[in-house]
Amino acid sequence: MIKKYMEEALKEANKAYKIGEIPIGCVIVRNNRIISKTHNLKEKKHSSLCHAEILGIKKISKKLKRWRLYDCEMYVTMQPCPMCASAIKQSRIGKVYYGVKNENNKISKMIFDSNDNNEQVEVVSGILEDECKKIVQKFFENKRK
């Protein structure tokens, strides 16, 4: 199931790719059902806030009418940036699976590992890592051309 959910996140990343956004996709799962599918829309929405993870949290909080999302799991193709890592923790999402590491985001790991306000999150990396890496590499290679 973990791979299946990451495949769905990859489909979202591909949607971002097709419209010229950095290809990152995210799905949120609750009770073994996908309840949110989002992808990066930073350029389209003219907003640094529109990362796939933030859009997912926004959607689910609205749907469930609560900010505590302890019963939700997130699948995201790339390691969340510090903004998203902190948003995930503050939303009390229980578990995060991600595909590929972002070498610029050492602070994200610190945020996930920190233990403030009883916020705890389990983080699993390397799910479909090659596929998640390839789509981002392809994006930046095309940009450079």
Place this chain on the structure above:
Amino acid sequence: MIKKYMEEALKEANKAYKIGEIPIGCVIVRNNRIISKTHNLKEKKHSSLCHAEILGIKKISKKLKRWRLYDCEMYVTMQPCPMCASAIKQSRIGKVYYGVKNENNKISKMIFDSNDNNEQVEVVSGILEDECKKIVQKFFENKRK
């Protein structure tokens, strides 16, 4: 002017206080004019994302139709959390003035001080510190009662 803008942020914090939200307020200034006033709405909006700073960035990106906010200054009553600090940096906001330190947010300072992707932000602390501290203390004292 710095104090005047922080007074406006304090008025926003007071609006949050009155509706039972953690009292944090934020104003964004561009060309010497206030272009956004927001306050924490986490409980009301059922969303961890609805911090005063995030709501401000969202508002301004929408208004200016761009995510690069290098010509904007932010005035916020409390030191931004890691989510907000990272959002501020990624939005390229040039300068942040805040009132009172948040002792739980050591990672925020690291985020502000880090120098990824040419994002740089000048941070000035301690503006109307006592007033910004008092309203938060009052809020938590009442909570405990």
